[in-house]
Amino acid sequence: GPPPGPTAGSGALFSALTLGTAEVAGFGSFSRVLLSLLGFAVLVSFVVLLVLAVRTSSRLRGTAVPLPTPGRPEPATAVSPTRSTLRSPSVGPPPSVGPPTGSGTGLAPAAAASVDRRALTGALLGLGSVLGATALGGSLDRSQGSIPDTSGTAGTAAVTPTGETTTISVSMAEMRFTPDRLEVPAGNTLVIELSNDDPHDVHDLVLATGATSGRLQPGESTVLDGGVVAHGMEGWCSIVGHRAMGMTLSVVATGAAAGTSAVGGAVAAASGHDELARVGADMMAAPGPGVAVRDARLPAATGPQQRVTLEVVEVAAEIAPGVTMDAITYGGAVVGPVLRSELGARLTVDLVNHGSMGHSLDLHAGRVSPDQAMRTIPPGEQLEYAITTDHAGIWLYHCSTMPMSVHLSAGMVGALVVPPPELAPVEREFVLVQSEHYLVPVGAPGSESTTHEGALPVSPVKIAAERPDLTVFNGHATQYVRSPLEARVGERVRLWVLAAGPSRGISFHVVGGVFDTVFKEGAYLLRPEDGEGGGAQALDLAAAQGGFVELVFDEPGTYTAVNHSFVEMERGARALIRVTA
Known part of the structure; x- marks a missing residue:
C-alpha cells in the first residue's frame, strides 16, 4: 500500500524548515537525492574541519594567548612568556581582562565585525543551498513524474460554461457501455440518453461527480444530466461486481486546459482507507441478537x-x-x-x-x-x-x-x-x-x-x-x-x-x-x-x-x-x- 501521509506537526515542521517553499507531498525522489548529497557534503566537510581543528590545537598547545587590555590596542606581535614568568609571584596580580569598549567578544571591533560577517555569510550560504536543492529537486520530480505536477490545476473546476449542450446516446449490455468514451467540449453541458439493452440484467450509470441514473431494468431508458463538463472523469455501473467486470466509461473534456483531467479513483486514493484491510471479528463471541442458529441436520428423505x-x-x-x-x-x-x-x-x-x-x-x-x-x-x-x-x-x-x-x-x-x-x-x-x-x-x-x-x-x-x-x-x-x-x-x-x-x-x-x-x-x-x-x-x-x-x-x-x-x-x-x- 502507499506510505502513510505526514502528520500535521511533521508537515508544519518541514514547511518551516524550508521557509514555506516546499511541502512534504511535493518531496519526491530527486529532492531526496539532492538533499542527501548536500547532507553528505556537510558531513564530509565536518570531518575535514574536525581534523584541521585537532591539528591546530596540537600545534598551539602550551602557547599562551594574550588577552586584550581595555582601551589599549593589541600589539602587532606578541612574545610568548616563559612558563616561569607566568608562574612568578613577582609579576603581581593579573591586569583586568574586561572586554574592550563596544565589543562583547573580547576581540577588537574590526575582528568582531569580520567574524560576524563570516558567520552571516555561512548561514546564508547553508540556507541557500538547502532551498536551492529543494527547488531543483521539486522541479525535476514534477518533470519526471515522481510527484504530480499540480501547476496550473488550481481552479480547474471554474470552467466558463458555453451555454451549449452535448447529447450522447449510451447503451448498456453485456457488462459494457457503448460507446465507452464520451467526448464533450469543455464548458458544455453533458446529457446522456441512457438505455439498458441487456435482456436480463439490471444496470445503472454513476459519474464521478455524483450524478447517477438510478437502476434501470432491462428495456428501460432514462436521461442523465451530467452537468457542465469542466474536466475529464470516469463513469461506472454501481451494481455489485459490474465495475470490476469492466463496465466503465470515460468522459473526455476536449479543449480543456492541460492538467485538468480527473483521474478515476482519485477520491479513493485520497480517502486513506486500505481496500484490502481485513474485516475482523471476535471468533469466541456469540452470534448477535436475533441470529438463528442454522439446523445442520440432513433433511428427511423425499419422494420421486x-x-x-x-x-x-x-x-x-x-x-x-x-x-x-x-x-x-x-x-x-x-x-x-x-x-x-x-x-x-x-x-x-x-x-x-x-x-x-x-x-x-x-x-x-x-x-x-x-x-x-x-x-x-x-x-x-x-x-x-x-x-x-x-x-x-x-x-x-x-x-x-x-x-x-x-x-x-x-x-x-x-x-x-x-x-x-x-x-x-x-x-x-x-x-x-x-x-x-x-x-x-x-x-x-x-x-x-x-x-x-x-x-x-x-x-x-x-x-x-x-x-x-x-x-x-x-x-x-x-x-x-x-x-x-x-x-x-x-x-x-x-x-x-x-x-x-x-x-x-x-x-x-x-x-x-x-x-x-x-x-x-x-x-x-x-x-x-x-x-x-x-x-x-x-x-x-x-x-x-x-x-x-x-x-x-x-x-x-x-x-x-x-x-x-x-x-x-x-x-x-x-x-x-x-x-x-
Whole structure:
C-alpha cells in the first residue's frame, strides 16, 4: 500500500524548515537525492574541519594567548612568556581582562565585525543551498513524474460554461457501455440518453461527480444530466461486481486546459482507507441478537417427485459476531437451504427473483443446457428449472450470473444432497457447507454502495486479490462454537461436507476423531468392511467438491470440526461437536 501521509506537526515542521517553499507531498525522489548529497557534503566537510581543528590545537598547545587590555590596542606581535614568568609571584596580580569598549567578544571591533560577517555569510550560504536543492529537486520530480505536477490545476473546476449542450446516446449490455468514451467540449453541458439493452440484467450509470441514473431494468431508458463538463472523469455501473467486470466509461473534456483531467479513483486514493484491510471479528463471541442458529441436520428423505421454490432476497445478514454483510440469498439466509433428492428422482426448482438485479441458478447435479435453465432473470421474474438426480453426492448449487464470484461471496450458494444407494442409517447426520466472504472495510472505496444500513458490501477487489475476511460453516462463523452439534458416545455420525467457494477448498478434520468411512465426489475412498484396517484424518475438497465422512466417538467430550488449512479455520471455519455419555 502507499506510505502513510505526514502528520500535521511533521508537515508544519518541514514547511518551516524550508521557509514555506516546499511541502512534504511535493518531496519526491530527486529532492531526496539532492538533499542527501548536500547532507553528505556537510558531513564530509565536518570531518575535514574536525581534523584541521585537532591539528591546530596540537600545534598551539602550551602557547599562551594574550588577552586584550581595555582601551589599549593589541600589539602587532606578541612574545610568548616563559612558563616561569607566568608562574612568578613577582609579576603581581593579573591586569583586568574586561572586554574592550563596544565589543562583547573580547576581540577588537574590526575582528568582531569580520567574524560576524563570516558567520552571516555561512548561514546564508547553508540556507541557500538547502532551498536551492529543494527547488531543483521539486522541479525535476514534477518533470519526471515522481510527484504530480499540480501547476496550473488550481481552479480547474471554474470552467466558463458555453451555454451549449452535448447529447450522447449510451447503451448498456453485456457488462459494457457503448460507446465507452464520451467526448464533450469543455464548458458544455453533458446529457446522456441512457438505455439498458441487456435482456436480463439490471444496470445503472454513476459519474464521478455524483450524478447517477438510478437502476434501470432491462428495456428501460432514462436521461442523465451530467452537468457542465469542466474536466475529464470516469463513469461506472454501481451494481455489485459490474465495475470490476469492466463496465466503465470515460468522459473526455476536449479543449480543456492541460492538467485538468480527473483521474478515476482519485477520491479513493485520497480517502486513506486500505481496500484490502481485513474485516475482523471476535471468533469466541456469540452470534448477535436475533441470529438463528442454522439446523445442520440432513433433511428427511423425499419422494420421486419434488418441487421447491427458491426466492432471491437481498438482506443484511450477520456472518460473524459484529459483522453484517450486504447479502444476496436464496431464501433470506447466507448459504441457501439444504435440498435433498433421491437417486433417479425428479427435482423441479422455481426460481423467483425478488432482488434488485439479475440472478440465476446452476444446479450442479443436473444435466441440462444452461442456455435456458441457467439464464439470468431480471427482478420480478421467475423460471422453472427441472433436473433428474441420477448421480449420488453432495452437489453445489449457486448463482451463475456474472461476476459469479461476487454473487457467490454475497451468499448465493447451497447444497443438494443425493445419498448413494443402500446407504446405511446412522444415528446422527449433519451437513456443513463452507463458504468464504470478502467485505469492503468501512470508509474504503465502495463502502458507500451498501444497500442496508450498517452492512458491508462484497469487495470485488479482495476477491481478485484472494484476500477473504471470513470462512464460515453454514453462513456464520461462530454459530456452532456457541451452539455445538450434539452426539453420544458409540453413535455413528455422518458429516456431509461441501466446499462452496467461491474460491477456497477445505481439508476437513475432526480433532480427536478418526474417519473410518470416506465418500468423495461420488465414490467411496474408505469403508470399514474393506478389511485393510485403514483410517482417514482429513477429507480434502477443492472448490465446488463435496463428500461425507463417518466416525464413532469413544469418549465424551467436546470435539472440533475444522478446516485443517488453519488460516481458514481461524477465519471461522470451525464447529464444535459435544459428545455426551
